[in-house]
Amino acid sequence: MNDAAFGPVPAVRAEGAAPVFERAAFVGIGLINGSLARDARRLGLARRLVGSARRRETLDQALALGLVDEATPDAAEAVRGADLVVLGVPVGACGEAARAMAPGLRPDAIVTDVGSVKARVLDLVSPHLDMRRFVPGHPVAGAETSGPVAAVEHLFRDRWCILTPRADADAAAVERVAALWRAVGSKVELMDAAQHDKVLAAVSHLPHLLAFNAVNTAGEVEHAMRGEVLKYAAGGFRDFTRIAGADPAMWRDVFLHNKAAVLEMTGRYAENLAALQRAIRRGEADALYERFASARAIRRGEAARPGGAPAPGTP
């Protein structure tokens, strides 16, 4: 990759007709790809749907649920003849998946992905794909469930979908992927991949890390407190446990592959937490009030935005 690849991102039209693909291949069939397949069928966005996954059980479930018309463990076979390919595997598996499917790819196929980290995905797939027709995507939607059985219609309605194409990406390919997401109800934005990773580290990756850690820390003291901790899971903690129900493999990959941005945000967080601990220890009432009032003010600014924010469990 050269620096020119990371110039300003191309513009995207705000509106446009829903695209129709001849053959859409879903490499990986979990919550996100399964839900996209459901919407694509419901809205007639693809004439034929094909799925690929490594586990036989996943393929059988995808067929039984009617998510796809064909299913095969062979990624190259799945993408053969497809004009749209959607990569939906954990971030760390994207390179291997791209390598495996490359031999079957049509030269004019548009490839996109749904990973929660974007710069690393670009790095991992670039040795295997024609990057002019790779349009990285992140539908900011999710749930606390996973696998084909978790797939539902309307998962992406009123959610953000952030596309992070390189500056050398084909404008028509970007527009077709943007139109696909708009067709399933998403609000599409273009962003630089590195900027995406920093923003999501702050509003999604850090909060998930904090929630996983809060649940583990409470679990740790459960025995010492005669099993009375989780029983009283009050207000705040219930939200934390919900977030902490998310897929461990997916989140492991998010943290491993967005390391710099996550460590930057976590470092800032830990410094601020230490300052709060000190204020509590010293009984600094005014400092505590000021920090809590500041958080409420930020919340009020955020809460006033139209449409609020996406649902819990969203990666």
Added chain:
Amino acid sequence: MNDAAFGPVPAVRAEGAAPVFERAAFVGIGLINGSLARDARRLGLARRLVGSARRRETLDQALALGLVDEATPDAAEAVRGADLVVLGVPVGACGEAARAMAPGLRPDAIVTDVGSVKARVLDLVSPHLDMRRFVPGHPVAGAETSGPVAAVEHLFRDRWCILTPRADADAAAVERVAALWRAVGSKVELMDAAQHDKVLAAVSHLPHLLAFNAVNTAGEVEHAMRGEVLKYAAGGFRDFTRIAGADPAMWRDVFLHNKAAVLEMTGRYAENLAALQRAIRRGEADALYERFASARAIRRGEAARPGGAPAPGTP
């Protein structure tokens, strides 16, 4: 106070008729006391409702909303003749409120409170009240709003209410307060005050501190990221901002007056967060997976309970 005051807590009956008080006085009229007054009126639990608050505006609102029949800034006047008094002010203000109302108290009045910290409340009110008829309470319920205007019916339905009477508390007084909370739909449990404070530090106080801190930390980087952070407030973060909308004065007092338990939990949390940061920095995939899977397992244990938590009386 002597050690004997902190022996085993008295037993409480699981069922019983709804109590009827002649005159219930609410000292402090915020979200909790206002909502309790609403339910008391709706259910006929008190023949006359009186409110006291320091600010004239609060008294006017409480009267205009019909929360109480009478309102006065004089706490001693408010509690005169009352057979039930409910203290509903921030924890740090409980001592002063108890002192102010003491001259008006009937000798046989039952006094309770609704504070989120219990050992400190016992310390603060004990110089001013007959502790045999003081029944400390914590309805584990709330909202992100505050003041009399936030008061709603049914706020306590299906919520825990934890009572932490001293061992020398009058059993009949404890039973009447328990019956009051059961009448508004709560599941009542008795607990030692120190144990309550440790449990709530883990499941409520720590999560709130983490949420306040997460919102402030995201706000800090908002400018550096061209205002794009809060716009994308995803999954986890939305829960955090909701929690961080809570009343700063109430939470300042919680942390100041449950200092030891909060610092213990926050210390554990910070150690565990440091371990996660190190695992991310070193790329320890298995360690991360194990921690996230552990959190999911704890969540599933918690989520698997019917209704999210056991029925009243469950040991």
